[in-house]
Amino acid sequence: MTSQSIPGEALNASDPSSYITEKNSRREQPNDVTCRPVFNPATRCGAYFLPMEMPSRDPVIKSLPHTPLELFQIFLPYSLVKTWVQYTNRWIESLLQDRHLKPAARLKSWVETSVAEVYIWLAILIYIGIHKEATIHSHWETSHPEHYAPDHPIRRLMTYDRFQLLQRHIRVFNPFNISDIHLPRVFQAVDNWSEHIQRVSLDLWTPGTNLAVDECMTRFTGRSYETTKVPNKPTPLGFKSWVAAQKGFFLQWIWHQPKKRYGPVALVKKKDPIQLSRQLRSQRRRGLYTPLNPTQSVVVALVNKLPKARYHVFIDNLFSSANLFTHLRRLGHGATGTARRNCGIYKPFVQLKVDDTAGRNLLRFGEVRKAPTVDHKVNQIAWKDNSLVLFLTSVFKGDELVKRKRKRPNTMEARARPIQRFFGDEAVKDFNIPLVAAIYNDEMNHVDRGDQLRASLGYNHRIRRGPWQALAWTFLLEIALVNSYLLQLHGNPSWKRYKSQTAWRSCIVDALIAAFSPDYKGRKLYRSGHDNLSHPGHQLIYRGRTKNSRCHARPGHRCGVARSQAQERALAEINGNRGRKEAPKSSDCIPNSRKLSDLEEQVIVQYILDLDSRGFPSRLCDIEEMANRLLADRDASPVGKRWAHNFIKRQPELKTRFQRRYDYQRAKCEDPIAIRNWFRLVQNTIAKYGIRSDDIWNFDETGFMMGVISSAIVITSSERRGRPKSVQPGNREWVTAIQAINAEGQAIDPFIVVAGQYHLANWYRESNLPASWAIATTQNGWTDNETGLEWLKHFNRCTTDRSVGAYRLLILDGHESHHSADFQIYCEENNIITLCMPPHSSHLLQPLDVGCFGLLKKAYGREIEHLIRRSITHISKTEFFPAFYAAFQLTMTEANIKGGFRGAGLAPFDPEVVISKLDVQLRTPTPVEEEAQQAQLWTSKTPRTVLEAGSQSEYLQRRIRRHHSSSPESILEALRSLEKGTKAVMHKVALLAAENRDLRQANEILSRRRRAKRTRLQNRGSNS
CATH class of the missing domain: 3.30.420.10 (Ribonuclease H-like superfamily/Ribonuclease H)
Structure with a gap:
């Protein structure tokens, strides 16, 4: 094959040392570029094998956000959804202007969507995957005496027509500007979101050594030029993607383009033929030229997209051939995979496989035969299991064994006679099997595990229009849910781990609704009274009493609505009937000369606990300094010498201990x-x-x-003073x-x-x-x-x-x-x-x-x-x-x-x-972002966050507007709580300002040291 015969499209975009060719390969389907390697059997083998030493490296998960919703929003950030909202509103606006709609068209009732509504719509989409029904409309059905149906709470959030409108017209891409002509339109539509998920996945999950590369199908039964038919798959028709995964976590993927001759990683631009010829001849002289078929080139491209490291790649017989394994080894990666008879494997192994299929000349059960390639870089292994299994590997020698427990197979084929004789009457047996087979069985299913997690609770209703929607809502959204689930399952979250996908997805649904339903202007929740009461339960019940009665027990109240605090005090237990209170202990009494208030002491306690969690426990003198800083803000005298000791005794959260020096x-x-x-x-x-x-x-x-x-x-006299020497x-x-x-x-x-x-x-x-x-x-x-x-x-x-x-x-x-x-x-x-x-x-x-x-x-x-x-x-x-x-x-x-x-x-x-001995944390905890917290109705407590203060402020405004003849006690209590929260913030600011001053001084000292020049005064001798 001359260099001039390779067209420019055959260049591998991610690997300059290999080229893409359909020679020595066969297509799986006539209209699909997916190829399987086809080589003649090797007639010679090497004398020895040089295995690769692969590092044992487990995946590393970076620190996770503080709430499950924040983790999910890393894959679906607010800024990305905001662009979707802009695209959608512009798209609907153009439809209303350019199209003649029927009078009963749903689109005529369109109102502009918002970020909160899209997040609510996504929560409903996830909910539909968890709670499956035969049709989408079944989730909005209600029960009546002639028809009993489950009551799904999502119908309180959004009407069925609005859900259908968003599902039909939402746009995750700019519908007026699709410019990438080298990628089909269906993949262009979701490519921006896809690239974002792949990027943040690698930011949070650093891959370990072992990973798998395999194909993945996304179901779509509508019309599209990019669909692929794979009859032997659970999803026989849909979009195919090539995925590199680890423990079910999808790391990287490439869209499969069945009509593109040299596959998805081939360069489209043609190079200058003269320049290409020179490049090929140069690489041939250096021994770097490796021809790979379009499917094998995807493996190299996916591995090259991962962070720079050495990987052990597990693949199936769709990819395996000696030239691919040799090329991966040249790039520093090991590979293991099953092999077919026509992949160029050693000829005697091909004959053994033919005889095994026919049930003649069978090897003993567990027998292993090995034959390295001529260049000693790839090992060819034949192992007799239920049938004869062929392996190619650049890592395992073939003689490594490991003990595994196996069940007796039920097959009655002739090739299974050796394993049946081995088991005899035993149903389960422990025995040694080759390590290459055991590790392959453990590591090859990384992609399949991710597929199972996606399919079990995913959106399972057919999508026939808008092929990009199948990729967006049944592939990318599912990857975001599965990857976030696996991150918190294998990482160190600040919350209790969710062990099941159902619990994790339900948590995400609840968090999305709680966070965005207050800003959502669609269908309102049942606001009056208890949320779970039926409509008649919200009516006023007077029971023969008048509205103007002054008795607190007589006027009607809405069911589920609590009485005001004034009414509760009036109806409380009579003081004379209560038991006599015991006299308080002297240790619990507050001294008259107390310096700090309860609020100020609580602020100091929280600040001490925060410093201790960061690995910097405070001394008694530090506590006195904190107290004096707070007292200085109101021109009060400083605390006494014993104040810090007494303060520690009064606080059950604190305790004095001797510290030890630690490098x-x-x-x-x-x-x-x-x-x-x-x-x-x-x-x-x-x-x-x-x-x-x-x-x-x-x-x-x-x-x-x-x-x-x-x-x-040591032991000394009791009258001795000072330390003995x-x-x-x-x-x-x-x-x-x-x-x-x-x-x-x-x-x-x-x-x-x-x-x-x-x-x-x-x-x-x-x-x-x-x-x-x-x-x-x-x-x-x-x-x-x-x-x-x-x-x-x-x-x-x-x-x-x-x-x-x-x-x-x-x-x-x-x-x-x-x-x-x-x-x-x-x-x-x-x-x-x-x-x-x-x-x-x-x-x-x-x-x-x-x-x-x-x-x-x-x-x-x-x-x-x-x-x-x-x-x-x-x-x-x-x-x-x-x-x-x-x-x-x-x-x-x-x-x-x-x-x-x-x-x-x-x-x-x-x-x-x-x-269990690790107790030092030399890091500053990341504060919780208040915007991600749930907005709640005001309750009588000191506000701790911006949301709680805002809720209390709104409550005061409503009460002041409605206040005429009612008791002002609730307003005064809210003001006292607001005052308390404001003082707490001021105290914290005073302590943090002092800490910031110390940090700035230390930073200035270090800056001066870095800028200072090292001037030499004299060489040796004494200086005076």
């Missing part, structure tokens, strides 16, 4: 997501290599200053001890690094150290790359005979000496798998730090104290080794070692042991 970097690393990812990595590594608990090792080094002891609790030798010569322990409570002999150039005989003669201990010397007693490699060889000698399995797992931190090239090469040569903990997390995740090193240092300190009491005032290496040996024997016990692994959550495996 900022360590506090910042206490992220539950990072910790959970670490435990998943450990679990996956153990499962992948089949590592036993005996072979799980942790190693680290710890430093000792020979003559320095640690502080401890302990005498120590003070020798600060550094010694490093390198130690390794395993999950079964065993410890190898330590490796000790001391400062020096020569080994002295008296170190060993007077210390009686075991011969198996290792001692090394460096210039300063610290470890380096060479020392780390020597220790690794020491570790290998000590653990080779103890090893139970083929591999040993070594958990270590990020020290430079643990990650040198020689260190890693030695590990690979000796089947030692290394896992590095997240940075600044060893205090939580390292068993030696959790359970051993602290005890070892304390025991060594006690040994040094014994030497001091015997008048040995200088500690050299001769005294250090016996003291360290005694401390080592005392602390490196099986119980302490197992306690370290248990505290690190490794043995037994329990991540919650560590996650």
Whole structure:
């Protein structure tokens, strides 16, 4: 094939290193560009296979908004709906001007729509998907004695005619300006919303390693040039899209264009033939040219649309061929998929598949055969299950096994005889199957899971007119609902997770109606009285009394309407009949000299709790400073010395505790997501290599200053004042001890690094150290790359005979000496798998730090104290080794070692042991957006938000207009509440203003430091 024979349309828009051709492929349907690869069987195979090492990376979900409605509105934002409203109103206006309508046309009753109405219409659309009926009109039917039907509350929100008008004429695109000629009109209409959903999906969900690419169908039975017929699908007719998904979460998709010859990712513009010829010849010389059919090119395009990372792509036999897998490997991605006989797979495997289909020359059940490709980059695997299954993979060797539970198949075909003999009379059996088959079964269904979630509660009524509506309301809207559901299910929402889709969608419907029904000017809710009462229940009931009676119990009231507070007090229990009140406790009495009001103290309490939630607990002096700032606003005297202590005692929400010093970097690393990812990595590594608990090792080094002891609790005379002091030798010569322990409570002999150039005989003669201990010397007693490699060889000698399995797992931190090239090469040569903990997390995740090193240092300190009491005032290496040996024997016990692994959550495996310790949050919580809250009627309480203050203000205005002879008590109470809320806001502003001043001063200091030049005064010497 010459470069001149490839037309310009065959260029892949997203991948310059591959081209699109229909050669070696066959169309699935005559009028559809969907192709299946067709190659002759390979007659040769390679001698060995080079598997790709894929990272084990789970998806990461970013922080979510504070309410479910805010999360849903990320996919359907207010600004986008506002443009829909503008398009719709302009479109209807043009129809009314340009068309001659019949007298009974629904469109003649049109009034302009609004954002609130469109959101209400969407809520009804979602409600219809949850509560399914045979027809749409059934949701607006009412019951009567001759016909009983369910009562759907959506008919209170919008009439059936208005719903139909919006469904028919709403426009999510500009109907007067569709300019993209390279995309069919049906896809242009929804492309803006589609691109927005894809963008925000990747913003919130960072994909993990494993993902699936497959086709997805959206039902549409009307007329359109872009519909596709796939007879073997649950949805045989409709629009097809190519989707990359993970756990049912749709990450990216591409619209399928059945009439476009080279598929949806082919460039339409023709290049200069001479330029194209040069480009092809250049890529051929570099070995970068890869021909792919139109369907295979979609896989590459979807993976390239994801964030830059290495992915393991799972596909079915519609895409699989060796050239696609080799090209994905060249791009840095692994791939696994089932294969057909005509995809170019190894010829003996093709014959095995033919014999298996015919029921002759059958392999044993579970038998696996492997044949790498000639270039050693793709592995071809044949596995005998119920039938013979063919795989192509660039990741798995084929000999990895995993145990799974299977049921006995019911098939009676001839090719299933081996599995029937294997099961015998057992209905369920545990046995080993190839890892490639097990992982493929787990990971290939990502797109299908999303389809099932969309289909179960989606809008299921036929759409025959307006093909773009099928994509908008049964594909994009469903993706917004499913993706938001999965985000809160797998993420960390601030609300209780919704475990079912029905509950999640009902929550979204309720939130949309609550948020937008007050601004919706359509059909009114039942406003008078109780919302659930029938119409007769809202009539006044006088029961023989007159309207002008002054008795509070006699005048009629609307059913479901509460009496006023004046009436409630008049009808309340008589004081004389009440029980006598007990005398209040003295601790509950408010002193006459009290400085702050209840409101001011509540503001201070909330401010303290807010600082504590951000990881900055307040001191007593800070509380006094807050109180004095509030008092300064009204020219009052400051609080006394004991005021803060008494204030804490009066507040049940507060408590004084001693704080501990904590490095900022360590506090910042206490992220539950990072910790959970670490435990998943450990679990996956153990499962992948089949590592036993005996072979799980942790190693680290710890430093000792020979003559320095640690502080401890001591016993002194009760008459002594001040802190007692302990005498120590003070020798600060550094010694490093390198130690390794395993999950079964065993410890190898330590490796000790001391400062020096020569080994002295008296170190060993007077210390009686075991011969198996290792001692090394460096210039300063610290470890380096060479020392780390020597220790690794020491570790290998000590653990080779103890090893139970083929591999040993070594958990270590990020020290430079643990990650040198020689260190890693030695590990690979000796089947030692290394896992590095997240940075600044060893205090939580390292068993030696959790359970051993602290005890070892304390025991060594006690040994040094014994030497001091015997008048040995200088500690050299001769005294250090016996003291360290005694401390080592005392602390490196099986119980302490197992306690370290248990505290690190490794043995037994329990991540919650560590996650429950995470209590520091170094971030400022995002305040809740008040606009997204539900507007409510005023109740007697202090307003906390703008909406509550507005509701109270409206209530006061209505009461003042109607107030003539009624009691003013309710108005006065509302004013008192409004005054209280205003004061609370002023107090908060005073505290926040002081905090902002401190922050601005700190920012100015940092700015000056960044701008300042580092001027050199002189080189060395003293300066005066």
